[in-house]
Amino acid sequence: MSLFTKSLFLLNILASSTDALPTNSIRAAQACGNTIEGAGTFMKSATYTFPGTTLPEGLHRSPDLIRDQDYGAPYNHIFEAKNVVVKDGFLNIIVPGGQNPASAPNQAISSAEVFTTESDILYASVRTHAIFSTEPGTCQSSFFYKTDNQETDIEYLSDPTSQSNVDGTADLHYTNQAIDGGDSTWSHKPAPGDIGTAVHEYRIDWTRDFTAFFVDGVLQEKKTENVPTEPGTWLWNNWSNGDRGWSVGPPRGDSVMKVQKIEMFYNTTGSAGSC
Ligand SMILES: *[C@@H]1O[C@H](CO)[C@@H](O)[C@H](O)[C@H]1NC(C)=O
């Protein structure tokens, strides 16, 4: 997928507006749908928590080998089921430390990804309550994906020396990938100081007109360009391919993205008549 679009981000940094958006208050359990202030009404919802040791129904582990080397990265990466572990109330999305990808099968860094069974999401408000790993050398994210040209992301680049962390600190990156092969709409902001120890809520609101990115209900960015228009899937992942322009890595120690809860309010192409 669009790794090297991302490496090119440095070349086309775009300023983005930060218009005030109302809060994250939700009028739930109405006759029909849930209304999110500023975003509109969503007909469907799902809440995922992680008691026990199995993934809740509705979420799956990805099995894919991603051939980043085709685009010039030092290594490939592979999403492996063993790196998705439900334990102690968290969904752990792991890139194991101490890997030697040069001698690994396919020169791939073992990584992890979870995706929704629902593959027909068209506009949503998705809130991920998580602790990100500050172990340098991965990209950890919550994102919507249909194709490389229909994608919106919140991503944490844990290595402060990534060329995309242009201010030298590990930032949160907010992106709508380019819908037309042109420039993506990308910006980044400082992450919470305790991103590696405390649960925060990372949220994307996606409507026909904009994407808006929030941390703990506070608007970080709102983007009206390159807003995806096609239905697709929501995903959470953690990966590394050694690219100094983006993920850097592989991480020395274990990188564990810990998700405590996911709340999704969304429409699908067919949800209009669902109540
Ligand atoms: C979701 O679907 C409902 C029913 O069609 C519609 O009224 C609403 O505007 C949609 N929400 C968004 C954010 O597009």
Ligand SMILES: CC(=O)N[C@H]1CO[C@H](CO)[C@@H](O)[C@@H]1O
């Ligand atoms: C949000 C994000 O960066 N997601 C990436 C996860 O990994 C896939 C496969 O490498 C990329 O295509 C996504 O862009």
